[in-house]
Amino acid sequence: MADKMIKDLRFRIKNRREVTPPLEGAAFHYGFNSDELDYWMDFWANHYNFTEREAHMNKYPQFKTNIQGLDIHFVRVKPQVHHDVEVLPLLMLHGWPGSVLEFYEVIPIITEYCEHNGFAVEVIVPSLPGFGFSDGATRPGLGVIEIAAVFRNLMHRLGFEKFYVQSGDFGTIIANQMVTLYPEEILGYHTNEPFLLAPNVLIPYVAGSLSPFEQSLVVDPALADRMYPILKIFLGAMEETGYLHVHATKPDTLGIGMSDSPMALFTWLMQAVSWASRNSNKFKHDGGLHDLYTPESIIDNVMYYWSNNKFTTAIRIYAETFNLRTLGTGIESIPTPVPTCTVHAKDEIIYMSPAMLKNKYTNLLSSVPLDDYGHFLAWEAPEVFSRVVIDALIEFRAYHAKNKNCYHNEL
Amino acid sequence: MADKMIKDLRFRIKNRREVTPPLEGAAFHYGFNSDELDYWMDFWANHYNFTEREAHMNKYPQFKTNIQGLDIHFVRVKPQVHHDVEVLPLLMLHGWPGSVLEFYEVIPIITEYCEHNGFAVEVIVPSLPGFGFSDGATRPGLGVIEIAAVFRNLMHRLGFEKFYVQSGDFGTIIANQMVTLYPEEILGYHTNEPFLLAPNVLIPYVAGSLSPFEQSLVVDPALADRMYPILKIFLGAMEETGYLHVHATKPDTLGIGMSDSPMALFTWLMQAVSWASRNSNKFKHDGGLHDLYTPESIIDNVMYYWSNNKFTTAIRIYAETFNLRTLGTGIESIPTPVPTCTVHAKDEIIYMSPAMLKNKYTNLLSSVPLDDYGHFLAWEAPEVFSRVVIDALIEFRAYHAKNKNCYHNEL
Numbered sequence: 012m013a014d015k016m017i018k019d020l021r022f023r024i025k026n027r028r029e030v031t032p033p034l035e036g037a038a039f040h041y042g043f044n045s046d047e048l049d050y051w052m053d054f055w056a057n058h059y060n061f062t063e064r065e066a067h068m069n070k071y072p073q074f075k076t077n078i079q080g081l082d083i084h085f086v087r088v089k090p091q092v093h094h095d096v097e098v099l100p101l102l103m104l105h106g107w108p109g110s111v112l113e114f115y116e117v118i119p120i121i122t123e124y125c126e127h128n129g130f131a132v133e134v135i136v137p138s139l140p141g142f143g144f145s146d147g148a149t150r151p152g153l154g155v156i157e158i159a160a161v162f163r164n165l166m167h168r169l170g171f172e173k174f175y176v177q178s179g180d181f182g183t184i185i186a187n188q189m190v191t192l193y194p195e196e197i198l199g200y201h202t203n204e205p206f207l208l209a210p211n212v213l214i215p216y217v218a219g220s221l222s223p224f225e226q227s228l229v230v231d232p233a234l235a236d237r238m239y240p241i242l243k244i245f246l247g248a249m250e251e252t253g254y255l256h257v258h259a260t261k262p263d264t265l266g267i268g269m270s271d272s273p274m275a276l277f278t279w280l281m282q283a284v285s286w287a288s289r290n291s292n293k294f295k296h297d298g299g300l301h302d303l304y305t306p307e308s309i310i311d312n313v314m315y316y317w318s319n320n321k322f323t324t325a326i327r328i329y330a331e332t333f334n335l336r337t338l339g340t341g342i343e344s345i346p347t348p349v350p351t352c353t354v355h356a357k358d359e360i361i362y363m364s365p366a367m368l369k370n371k372y373t374n375l376l377s378s379v380p381l382d383d384y385g386h387f388l389a390w391e392a393p394e395v396f397s398r399v400v401i402d403a404l405i406e407f408r409a410y411h412a413k414n415k416n417c418y419h420n421e422l
Numbered sequence: 423m424a425d426k427m428i429k430d431l432r433f434r435i436k437n438r439r440e441v442t443p444p445l446e447g448a449a450f451h452y453g454f455n456s457d458e459l460d461y462w463m464d465f466w467a468n469h470y471n472f473t474e475r476e477a478h479m480n481k482y483p484q485f486k487t488n489i490q491g492l493d494i495h496f497v498r499v500k501p502q503v504h505h506d507v508e509v510l511p512l513l514m515l516h517g518w519p520g521s522v523l524e525f526y527e528v529i530p531i532i533t534e535y536c537e538h539n540g541f542a543v544e545v546i547v548p549s550l551p552g553f554g555f556s557d558g559a560t561r562p563g564l565g566v567i568e569i570a571a572v573f574r575n576l577m578h579r580l581g582f583e584k585f586y587v588q589s590g591d592f593g594t595i596i597a598n599q600m601v602t603l604y605p606e607e608i609l610g611y612h613t614n615e616p617f618l619l620a621p622n623v624l625i626p627y628v629a630g631s632l633s634p635f636e637q638s639l640v641v642d643p644a645l646a647d648r649m650y651p652i653l654k655i656f657l658g659a660m661e662e663t664g665y666l667h668v669h670a671t672k673p674d675t676l677g678i679g680m681s682d683s684p685m686a687l688f689t690w691l692m693q694a695v696s697w698a699s700r701n702s703n704k705f706k707h708d709g710g711l712h713d714l715y716t717p718e719s720i721i722d723n724v725m726y727y728w729s730n731n732k733f734t735t736a737i738r739i740y741a742e743t744f745n746l747r748t749l750g751t752g753i754e755s756i757p758t759p760v761p762t763c764t765v766h767a768k769d770e771i772i773y774m775s776p777a778m779l780k781n782k783y784t785n786l787l788s789s790v791p792l793d794d795y796g797h798f799l800a801w802e803a804p805e806v807f808s809r810v811v812i813d814a815l816i817e818f819r820a821y822h823a824k825n826k827n828c829y830h831n832e833l
Binding site for chain 2: 019023027028029030031032033034035036037040041042043044045048147148149150151249250251252253254256257258259260261262263264265266267268269270271272274275276278279282320322323324327330
C-alpha cells in the first residue's frame with residue numbers, strides 16, 4: 012500500500028463532511044447509523060496499522076496470470092506433505108462485498124494435513140475479475156458464465172484438469188455455471204450459500220405454501236421458518252436488496268461516490284455485512300458489527316476495495332449477470348451430476364431446501380443445517396467452515412470411490 | 423451561500439479521486455458516464471458563478487414558518503393586480519431530485535395577470551420537508567400523509583381556507599393525500615405526473631393486455647405504446663428504479679456519500695434527471711443533459727441539495743412513504759371529488775390513462791397528452807407548462823361556476 016494512497020485516504024477521512032444524524036431510535040433501520048461513523052473513521056485513520064495489515068494480507072503466496080486478456084490475482088497455498096500423499100485442488104470463490112481475505116483464517120486449517128482424512132488440500136483463492144487485484148473488463152459482457160470459463164482456464168493453467176470448488180455469495184452463481192458447463196472437470200462442489208437463479212425451483216417453494224402437508228414435502232419442519240411464510244420472506248428481502256438493484260442497473264453512478272469518499276465506501280459495504288451476518292442486526296445501534304468481526308478484519312476488507320479503487324469494476328458483475336442475455340440462457344435450470352454438498356448457516360440471507368436444490372444438483376450428497384452463524388461463514392467461524400468443507404471433500408472422495416467400484420463391478 | 427462552504431466545495435471537486443472509466447460504448451447504460459465528469463466538475467468549480475446564481479435563487483420573496491414543529495420554507499409571489507381582481511391561490515409541489523427552482527421560470531408567467539382569464543394567480547411554492555431550506559424530521563414517521571397535513575396547514579396559515587394545487591413527482595403523491603383528506607378545501611388539482619399507488623387502477627391496466635379491444639377501452643390507441651406491452655414497460659422501470667429501491671429502504675447509507683462527495687451527489691441526481699427527462703437518454707454519451715437544460719440551472723438544482731447538506735433528509739421521504747404503515751392506509755384507493763386536470767408529457771416516466779385515473783379522480787375534467795417533453799415539464803418547457811396550468815385553472819373555475827348554478831337551480 013503506497014504511502015501516497017494512505018496519506019490521501021487519511022486526509023479524506025479527517026476532512027469528511029458532516030453527515031445527517033439518524034432519526035430517533037433508528038438503529039440500522041434506515042441503513043448505516045451515522046452516529047457510528049466517528050468511531051470507525053477514527054479507528055481507520057488513527058489506529059488501523061497499515062504496515063502490519065499489509066503484512067497480514069501478504070502472508071500467503073500470491074500470483075497473477077493473464078486469462079482471456081485479464082490479469083487474474085490469486086492466493087495459492089500448497090500443503091506441506093510427502094509427495095505420496097494425494098493432494099486435492101480446491102478452488103475457493105468469494106463474493107461481494109468480500110475478497111480473498113474472507114478465507115485467510117481457514118487457509119491454514121484446510122491446508123493442514125490430517126493423516127486420517129487420507130488426503131491433503133491445496134487451495135487456490137482468486138480475486139473475482141474486477142475485485143481486489145484482478146483486472147476488470149473494459150468492454151461489456153463479462154458475466155458469471157464468462158467468469159466461469161476464466162476460472163476453469165485458471166485451474167487448467169495451474170495444471171489441474173479436475174478439481175473441487177467451494178463458494179458462497181456471487182462465487183456460488185459463478186460456481187453454478189462451472190458445475191453445469193464443466194461437469195467432467197469438477198470433482199465436487201461445496202457451497203455455503205446454495206442459491207439458484209432458476210424459475211423451476213420456485214415451483215416446489217410456492218407449492219409448499221398450500222398446506223402444512225405440502226410444506227413438509229418441501230422443507231424439514233424444523234427449518235420451515237427459513238422459507239415461510241413467503242410474503243414475510245419476500246418483503247424482508249425487498250427491504251434489504253436495494254443495493255443489489257442499483258448494482259445490477261446503475262453500477263457506474265453508485266461507484267463514483269464509493270471511489271471518492273472513504274466513509275461512503277465503508278458504510279455501503281458494512282451495511283451489507285451487517286444485514287447479511289444477522290437479519291436482526293438492523294435492531295442494533297452498531298449494526299452488530301462488533302459482535303462478529305475484529306475491527307481490523309473489517310477495515311482490511313474495505314481496504315481491498317479502496318486501495319485499488321475497484322468498487323465500480325467489482326459491482327459491474329451484477330449488471331453483467333442480472334440481465335436477459337445471461338439469465339435468458341437458462342443455464343441455472345440445467346441439472347448437473349457434479350456431487351454437491353451444502354451447508355446452511357442459520358442467518359444466511361436465503362435458505363433453499365434440499366427438495367429445491369435437487370432440481371439442479373442431482374447428486375446432492377448432504378445439506379448440513381447449522382443453528383448459528385451468518386452469510387460470511389468462513390470469516391465469522393473459520394473452524395466450523397473448514398470442518399464442513401473437509402467433511403464435504405471426504406464425502407466427494409467416498410462418492411468417487413464408490414462409483415469407481417460400481418463401474419468396475421459392472422465390467 | 424457562505425464563502426466557507428464554497429471554498430470547501432471547490433476543494434472537494436478539485437481533489438476528487440480518480441474514477442473508473444466507462445465500459446466501451448456504454449453511454450449511460452451503466453449509469454452516469456464517468457467520461458462526462460471532468461466537464462461538469464470543471465464547470466462547477468471554475469465557471470459557475472456562485473454570487474450571480476445566489477442572486478437568481480433569491481429573486482422571489484421567500485419565507486419560513488413553523489408548522490408542526492418544522493420550519494417550512496416557501497416562495498410566495500403575488501400578482502400585481504387591482505384589489506378587485508379575483509386572485510386564485512396555487513400551491514405548487516416539487517419532487518425529487520427537484521426543488522422550488524424548477525418553478526422559477528414559470529412563476530412570472532403564471533403570476534402575470536391576463537385580463538381575459540378573469541382572474542390572477544398567486545403562487546406558493548414550498549420546499550418539501552427535508553428538502554432545500556425546509557427542516558427534515560428528527561423522528562420516524564413523516565410520510566406523505568403527514569406532509570399533506572403540513573401543507574394544508576401552511577395554506578391556512580397564509581390565510582387560504584380553499585386553494586388550488588399543482589404537482590409532479592413526489593409532489594403528486596403528497597397532493598393525492600391532500601385531495602383525498604381535504605376535498606372541501608382543494609378547489610382544483612392539476613398534475614403533470616398523474617400517478618396512483620393504488621392496486622385497483624392496475625385492474626384495467628392488466629385487463630387491457632388481454633386483447634386489442636380490451637386495450638382500446640383502457641387507453642387511446644394513439645397513446646397505447648406509453649402503457650403496453652406491460653412486460654416491456656415493467657422491465658424498463660426495473661432498470662431505472664434502483665435509486666427508488668435504495669431511497670425507500672436505506673436512505674441513510676446512501677446519503678453518507680452524497681454528503682461527502684460533490685461528484686457523487688451530482689451524478690446521482692443527474693442520472694435521475696437524464697432518465698426522467700427522456701428514456702432514450704441512456705443511449706447518449708452525455709445523458710442528453712445538454713439538450714434540455716442550461717448547465718447553470720443544473721448546478722443550481724444540485725446546490726439546493728449540497729449547500730444545506732439535505733440529500734439524506736430529502737430522500738427519507740421515500741422510506742417514510744413506501745412502507746406498510748403509509749400504503750396500508752389505502753388512501754390512494756379512495757376516490758376524491760376534487761376537480762382534476764392532468765397533462766402527460768410524451769416522455770414522462772409513467773403514463774396512466776384517464777380510464778385508470780378516473781378510479782381516483784371522479785371529476786377528471788381533462789387529460790392533455792403532449793407529444794414532446796419529459797418529467798421536468800416546468801423546468802424544461804416553462805411556457806407550455808404555464809399554459810396548461812392556467813388552462814386547468816380556467817376549467818376549475820368553469821366547473822365551480824356551473825356547479826354553483828346547478829345548485830341554485832335545484833333550490
